[in-house]
Amino acid sequence: MVNKPVRFQRPSGDISGIARKARLTKLPMTKPMFQQAALIGVGLIGSSLSHAMRRANLVARITACARSEATRATVRNLGLADEVFEHAADAVHGADLVILCTPVGTFEAISAEIAPHLKRDAILSDAGSVKTAVIRDVGPHVPEHVHFIPGHPIAGTEFSGPESGFAELFDGRWTILTPLPDADEKAVAKLKAYWEGCGAMVEIMTPEHHDLVLAVTSHVPHLIAYNIVGTVSDLERVTEKEVIKFSASGFRDFTRIAASDPTMWRDIFMNNKEAVLEILGRFTEDLAALQRAIRWGDGEALFDLFTRTRAIRRGIIDAGQETPAPDFGRKIPHGNAGPGKTS
Numbered sequence: 001m002v003n004k005p006v007r008f009q010r011p012s013g014d015i016s017g018i019a020r021k022a023r024l025t026k027l028p029m030t031k032p033m034f035q036q037a038a039l040i041g042v043g044l045i046g047s048s049l050s051h052a053m054r055r056a057n058l059v060a061r062i063t064a065c066a067r068s069e070a071t072r073a074t075v076r077n078l079g080l081a082d083e084v085f086e087h088a089a090d091a092v093h094g095a096d097l098v099i100l101c102t103p104v105g106t107f108e109a110i111s112a113e114i115a116p117h118l119k120r121d122a123i124l125s126d127a128g129s130v131k132t133a134v135i136r137d138v139g140p141h142v143p144e145h146v147h148f149i150p151g152h153p154i155a156g157t158e159f160s161g162p163e164s165g166f167a168e169l170f171d172g173r174w175t176i177l178t179p180l181p182d183a184d185e186k187a188v189a190k191l192k193a194y195w196e197g198c199g200a201m202v203e204i205m206t207p208e209h210h211d212l213v214l215a216v217t218s219h220v221p222h223l224i225a226y227n228i229v230g231t232v233s234d235l236e237r238v239t240e241k242e243v244i245k246f247s248a249s250g251f252r253d254f255t256r257i258a259a260s261d262p263t264m265w266r267d268i269f270m271n272n273k274e275a276v277l278e279i280l281g282r283f284t285e286d287l288a289a290l291q292r293a294i295r296w297g298d299g300e301a302l303f304d305l306f307t308r309t310r311a312i313r314r315g316i317i318d319a320g321q322e323t324p325a326p327d328f329g330r331k332i333p334h335g336n337a338g339p340g341k342t343s
């Protein structure tokens with residue numbers, strides 16, 4: 001039999017008055033919440049944060065760090081930061097908000113580098129897609145006078161780099177914060193209001209629960225997509241040309257997900273092993289049950305499952321997290337999939 005689904009708490013969705021006003025009206029806040037925000041890494045998430053912060057006037061000044069000269073040049077050309085540095089330590093100097101927006105595997109080295117340069121009472125957060133490993137890697141480096149509050153925006157596309165960001169990325173999407181039990185309440189409230197100002201809804205949960213939820217909703221689905229696209233590309237009796245020519249929407253959607261950044265996704269699987277393996281175990285049991293249903297011609301079992309899964313999709317649309325439009329509302333120019341939400 002197919003396993004029972006994992007149950008999660010319903011999100012509360014309450015947002016602070018000022019942030020709600022800024023989000024709904026897209027009017028800038030009259031007074032910036034932070035004097036200086038430092039973005040460590042300016043890819044899809046870092047550049048989208050820059051656009052969103054500027055849209056709502058959340059910070060007076062943005063500093064950034066990018067490792068390659070090409071990215072620093074793009075940051076300057078697009079005006080994504082007031083000043084961009086090669087070294088993270090320079091970017092965090094004087095910042096009252098620091099957000100790590102590089103792949104999760106880089107966090108430990110970066111936090112060791114910036115720790116001595118962090119301002120007293122600064123908020124240090126991140127956008128990383130896993131949370132227990134981030135606390136393990138960053139936590140020991142954080143000075144006592146700094147508020148470390150891990151975070152994860154559940155918003156993204158399969159595109160990377162500083163040109164791929166846009167101000168609306170976080171609008172109506174959830175951001176999860178996983179503060180430590182002794183976190184300063186005022187700092188947590190301020191970071192929550194900041195994300196709401198960026199357009200997001202905020203949920204607070206433990207890092208362990210975050211990692212389990214994300215293993216189910218994002219990490220394992222990505223692994224399945226990587227796997228099916230890999231399997232198809234290894235097939236010998238169907239040519240690659242045929243796969244591309246006859247790809248129906250199911251496979252096309254898997255290829256969109258499987259086009260996500262390899263470094264970021266390698267780091268996610270290296271750092272959320274436990275939860276991913278737990279969900280994968282259940283997934284493979286369910287897959288075996290489906291295999292058996294097909295082998296024994298058990299149409300009723302298949303129909304029952306497909307009816308149940310259809311209701312889940314309906315729930316996602318009703319919650320405003322997806323569109324009922326064909327092809328998930330994406331324009332598909334010249335047969336290529338356009339942007340879609342992936343994590």
Ligand code: NAP
Pocket residue numbers: 040041042043044045046066067068069071100101102103104106127128129130152153154155156157158159160161162261264342343
């Ligand atoms: P991205 O577009 O690939 O950008 C990554 C940025 O990190 C680039 O500026 C890159 O610099 C820099 N970087 C990469 N390796 C580095 C290293 N070793 N040292 C210093 N800088 C390095 O990535 P992203 O999609 O914005 O993701 C950033 C973070 O957000 C990740 O932790 C990811 O887990 C999380 N996240 C992503 C999504 C999503 O859907 N994409 C959603 C939610 C959360 P260069 O440009 O110079 O290479």
